[in-house]
Amino acid sequence: MSGPAMFDGARYELPTDDGGTLIVAPLSSPEGERLGAVFAGIDPWAAYGYAASTLSAFLAGHEPGSRRLALSVDGAVAGAAVVRPGWLRGPYLQFLAVVPEAQGRGIGGALLAWMEREARAAKERNLWVAASEINTGAIRLYERHGFKQIAALDDPAWDGRVEILMRKRLT
Numbered sequence: 001m002s003g004p005a006m007f008d009g010a011r012y013e014l015p016t017d018d019g020g021t022l023i024v025a026p027l028s029s030p031e032g033e034r035l036g037a038v039f040a041g042i043d044p045w046a047a048y049g050y051a052a053s054t055l056s057a058f059l060a061g062h063e064p065g066s067r068r069l070a071l072s073v074d075g076a077v078a079g080a081a082v083v084r085p086g087w088l089r090g091p092y093l094q095f096l097a098v099v100p101e102a103q104g105r106g107i108g109g110a111l112l113a114w115m116e117r118e119a120r121a122a123k124e125r126n127l128w129v130a131a132s133e134i135n136t137g138a139i140r141l142y143e144r145h146g147f148k149q150i151a152a153l154d155d156p157a158w159d160g161r162v163e164i165l166m167r168k169r170l171t
């Protein structure tokens, strides 16, 4: 299985719905720090009361087996994704967010299409993501891209909070 070799620091150029180009590249720690503060101000993280410092530390950090990616359009970083390749015969999208001004332009969709392309090239069987049950917009996005809800997980990260595990079969 070639999972961990995927998303290995290269720079990718992808088309978005609105005719633009999304660039996927490694996320620098300063950009991760900055974006963490932005994302703490929007749902679902605002609704759950995440501290900006917590999200900034997560996005600015480095972990073995995890890729922090910057999503850039028009020369500016407009979002971030964290992918764990080779999670369960396929990559797990651990984090995805686009700054409010850039939402709805196809960046999230382009990232999902890219993840699928890379996973298929690596002969993986699945794509995985989990979304909070209150995050109906994100769940709709994943369903539109072929993910199915396969389990509701009680309290995996926080008491009283349900996460919906979603899977897209590639085989």
Ligand SMILES: CC(C)(COP(=O)(O)OP(=O)(O)OC[C@H]1O[C@@H](n2cnc3c(N)ncnc32)[C@H](O)[C@@H]1OP(=O)(O)O)[C@@H](O)C(=O)NCCC(=O)NCCS
Residues within 6 Å of the ligand: 042, 043, 044, 095, 096, 097, 098, 099, 102, 103, 104, 105, 106, 107, 108, 109, 110, 130, 131, 132, 135, 137, 138, 139, 140, 141, 142, 144
């Ligand atoms: C979910 C998110 C990553 C999608 O990225 P995006 O670049 O806006 O997505 P696209 O433009 O490719 O597709 C838009 C779809 O995203 C979903 N969406 C969720 N929140 C949205 C928002 N504020 N504006 C527009 N679309 C939103 C909708 O399903 C929309 O599809 P629709 O046309 O059926 O309504 C982005 O809206 C975001 O960062 N939201 C806040 C953080 C979040 O919920 N992250 C996911 C955690 S699992």
